[in-house]
Amino acid sequence: MGKRHISLKDLAHELGVSISTVSRALKNHPDISPEMTKKIKALAEERNYTPNPLAMGLLRQQTKMIGVIVPDINTHFYSSIISGIEKVAKEHGYFIVITSSNESMQKEIESVENLLKSRVEGLIVCLSQETNDFTHFEKLIRNEIPLVFFDRVCEELEVPAVLANGQDATKKITQHFFKNGCKRIAYISGPEHLNISQNRKVGYLNGLKECGLEYDQDLLIHCNLSIEDAKLATQKLLRLKNKPDAIFGVNDTIAFAAMIEVKKQGYKIPDDISLAGFTDEFHSIVVDPPLTSVSHPTFQMGEEAAKLFFESIEKETNINKKVMLPIDLVVRESSVKKQ
Amino acid sequence: MGKRHISLKDLAHELGVSISTVSRALKNHPDISPEMTKKIKALAEERNYTPNPLAMGLLRQQTKMIGVIVPDINTHFYSSIISGIEKVAKEHGYFIVITSSNESMQKEIESVENLLKSRVEGLIVCLSQETNDFTHFEKLIRNEIPLVFFDRVCEELEVPAVLANGQDATKKITQHFFKNGCKRIAYISGPEHLNISQNRKVGYLNGLKECGLEYDQDLLIHCNLSIEDAKLATQKLLRLKNKPDAIFGVNDTIAFAAMIEVKKQGYKIPDDISLAGFTDEFHSIVVDPPLTSVSHPTFQMGEEAAKLFFESIEKETNINKKVMLPIDLVVRESSVKKQ
DNA sequence: AAGGTTTTCGCAAAGCTTTGCGGAAATAAA
DNA sequence: TTTATTTCCGCAAAGCTTTGCGAAAACCTT
Structure with a gap:
């Protein structure tokens, strides 16, 4: 046990001066003579003094x-x-x-x-x-x-x-899918009240509009941000009579879950169904096929x-x-x- | 700005009693009368008092x-x-x-x-x-x-x-590879001085011995725990005239890097080369093929x-x-x- | 009513740092 | 030698809490 940290008091005591003198010397206060300052600094260095943050916090209220x-x-x-x-x-x-x-x-x-x-x-x-x-x-x-x-x-x-800028990103993804021949672009979104869900939905809708695609509400699913829920959402999409030819997920977890489910049901990626996610995980590279995604900074x-x-x-x-x-x-x- | 937190002093002042009385009342000290205690506690509750951890820390030296x-x-x-x-x-x-x-x-x-x-x-x-x-x-x-x-x-x-228990784990992996028909089992290890590298090496060697396989030093590579180094190590293994038919990596990063490289060079996993890693990432599921691995608790x-x-x-x-x-x-x- | 008990509370120190102010010593000036 | 400056340093308070000890007030006893 013993004391693990030394204080100004310890230094002052050892040098036979007051605490305030030590404190001032350590911050080069002009009131303290150069020799005294030097002596004090040397000892502080040797004893490895660092100010007690608790005391400082109490003093400065931070x-x-x-x-x-x-x-x-x-x-x-x-x-x-x-x-x-x-x-x-x-x-x-x-x-x-x-x-x-x-x-x-x-x-x-x-x-x-x-x-x-x-x-x-x-x-x-x-x-x-x-x-x-x-x-x-x-x-x-x-x-x-x-x-x-x-x-x-x-x-x-x-x-x-x-x-x-999720709005811009979802718009870009939608357009990207369209340019690659997708006509039925599905979007698995997060809880409806989240701002990120809302913004990204706007981007999605704008993207559809600019591509001249119609919004089909079957293709927009809100789900909780968990693997299980995302799998269920994907299953729902794949059960549609008019199936999607592209799916993107609102975050990495959902995108990966969708990939698992799509593969499991035997669809080819990207030929049957294209996929994209929101992620910057390095794993999007190692996944098969490598996942198109928007990378967050x-x-x-x-x-x-x-x-x-x-x-x-x-x-x-x-x-x-x-x-x-x-x-x-x-x-x-x-x-x-x-x- | 103003004061964001109230202190015992504030409570004491408001009630016209001393700080120590407030302090004692709050911890049910018998010296304080029940009525006073009740009054003090009520105000503390109302004002949402919590002790200042800085002051406590200073006092208790923790x-x-x-x-x-x-x-x-x-x-x-x-x-x-x-x-x-x-x-x-x-x-x-x-x-x-x-x-x-x-x-x-x-x-x-x-x-x-x-x-x-x-x-x-x-x-x-x-x-x-x-x-x-x-x-x-x-x-x-x-x-x-x-x-x-x-x-x-x-x-x-x-x-x-x-x-x-990495030693046990590497032994199990080695034996598992052997049971699945692998004869040339390679191991990409971490820096040689790390205890985990050493232990896992022991397990690897023991595994080989129990399977009646000979240790080929070409098949044991030490490398730094980065994707780049792991890719280089994998390339080195794949350049061998007598190539490995199984590779396992000392951690998740290395296993994934090896997978990328093996695929890139056109080898089939697991038929040409089996793969295993140390990981508990959920991504080992989504990777293709799903990665055999030892899961750390x-x-x-x-x-x-x-x-x-x-x-x-x-x-x-x-x-x-x-x-x-x-x-x-x-x-x-x-x-x-x-x- | 006077002395003794009990009840109830306040003082002060400790933990560590900073800093305004005051004081002692040393130096310079007269 | 005495007064005025300057130089150098210590006291004390503040920030917040806990707790031993002492003290005041209230009660009881005889």
């Missing part, structure tokens, strides 16, 4: 912690975003506390409470797919606690956010989210800035028919 | 933080382990600070320093693939700062650790690591307990020849 809430930590999408946040946080001398809502609103609410108890200075969050009530965030806003959303946001709330999304956060902190007021990031369509074999 | 260092945060393997750690940490009222070494020893050293500066109470770490010097950990041990390793460990150091590894950590904390002494977790071989199509 913990240098950011709370991060993601729906799921075990996917490349979120862990990559987290990396981006972490990088910028580190540059500002902050560190992040990560919690997962597991796509549950209840857990999300608990996370907010727990993080606040831990005195994080603010929150960076991606909504759970269940979240349709926002009182737990409204409280934050009233108390002027910095809050930033990313990817999934609540558009009614005046909260800074970083978004990917995940790391950058994290960086931007953190930047917005620090703007909020510095301005000491709630800014309401939205950052929209472009998405690239990466065409691979799953959507290019050979015939 | 931050309730655990530092976690992983080689890479963007893989399911590590994020799943982190989830396990986080769960147990939460149960103990701790939270975790995650940093990534990016497989670099230099970054690992910096991480240790930074986490210590942040006054984490201890560290849970998985060594970077580069790490061959351990002075930064020896210092921790000397200072009796709790330390737990997982997966990749330093066997010279007396540090509690949780391991997966990642979440459990995280839990066990955290448990060891808290044993160290409670015992206030460095225990040296190793926990060995079994690994399951999950046979899929990539290793079952049809002929």
Whole structure:
């Protein structure tokens, strides 16, 4: 046991000077003589002194912690975003506390409470797919606690956010399918109330219109963001008398699930059914056939989210800035028919 | 701005009593009269009081933080382990600070320093693939700062650790290949100094021996844990005059990379070359053909690591307990020849 | 009514750092 | 030698909580 860290007091005691002298010397205060400063710095170096962040936090009323809430930590999408946040946080001398809502609103609410108890200075969050009530965030806003959303946001709330341009992406995918000869393009979307679902639906509809295709509501399915639900949704599509010749999923999980199901039922990809997803997993390469997908700039999304956060902190007021990031369509074999 | 959190002082002031009275009332100290206690608790509830963790930390000399260092945060393997750690940490009222070494020893050293500066109470770490010097950990041990390793460990150091039984797993894989008619079983291993590489090599050799196969050193390649290096290693194996009829990789990244390369060169899996990996990614299912692999109990590894950590904390002494977790071989199509 | 008990609460210190202010010593000036 | 400056450093408070100890008030006893 013993003491693991030494304090200014220890240094002061060892040198026979006061604590304040040590403190000042360490930050080159002119009040302290050069020799004394030198002596103190030498000892501090030798003893490996670092200021106690708890004491500093108490004094400055700040913990240098950011709370991060993601729906799921075990996917490349979120862990990559987290990396981006972490990088910028580190540059500002902050560190992040990560919690997962597991796509549950209840857990999300608990996370907010727990993080606040831990005195994080603010929150960076991606909504759970269940979240349709926002009182737990409204409280934050009233108390002027910095809050930033990313990817999934609540558009009614005046909260800074970083978004990917899903509307543009779905439009591009739809057009891409059309150019490759697809006429019945299906779309497996996420829960209807999520902003990403809505935006992407708009892009999908716009894409259809521009291609002169008619919207068939049978080809648009909303489902929860789980493998099981996505498989069921795919089955539903494949049971249609007038089957789709292209399917794209609202995220990576759904795209992969659809691929499994399509293959299982013996359809050839892309010749029978073309496929595309929203993903930037490297696995889209190793999958067979390689999956056409729109790649999110995940790391950058994290960086931007953190930047917005620090703007909020510095301005000491709630800014309401939205950052929209472009998405690239990466065409691979799953959507290019050979015939 | 204003004050975002209220303190005992605020409550005391509002009620016209002293801080200590409030503090005692909140923990049902018998010195405080029932009515006073009731009144104080009611106000605390209303004002939503929670103790300031900074002040508590300063008092108790503990931050309730655990530092976690992983080689890479963007893989399911590590994020799943982190989830396990986080769960147990939460149960103990701790939270975790995650940093990534990016497989670099230099970054690992910096991480240790930074986490210590942040006054984490201890560290849970998985060594970077580069790490061959351990002075930064020896210092921790000397200072009796709790330390737990997982997966990749330093066997010279007396540090509690949780391991997966890779030796057993590689033996099983080797035998499985043999039973399926493979005679020239290749193994792409990781950096030679890593304990996981060594253990798995032993299992590989034992497996060969039990099957009556001879060890051909051409079939054992050490390479860095990156896609690029793994592709090169695979190319090297495929250039052999006496080619392998089975390949397994030391982790998921390598297995997938090998699959890409094998396919690219036009070999049929599993008929020409069988494949297996170490992974528990759900993507091993969606890959074509589905990849035979040993599944790590990642979440459990995280839990066990955290448990060891808290044993160290409670015992206030460095225990040296190793926990060995079994690994399951999950046979899929990539290793079952049809002929 | 006076002394003794019990009940109920406040003071102060400790944990660590920063910083305004005041004070002592040293130097310069008169 | 005395006064005025300058140089160098320490006191103390603030930020928040816990807790040993002491003290005031209320009660009971005789």
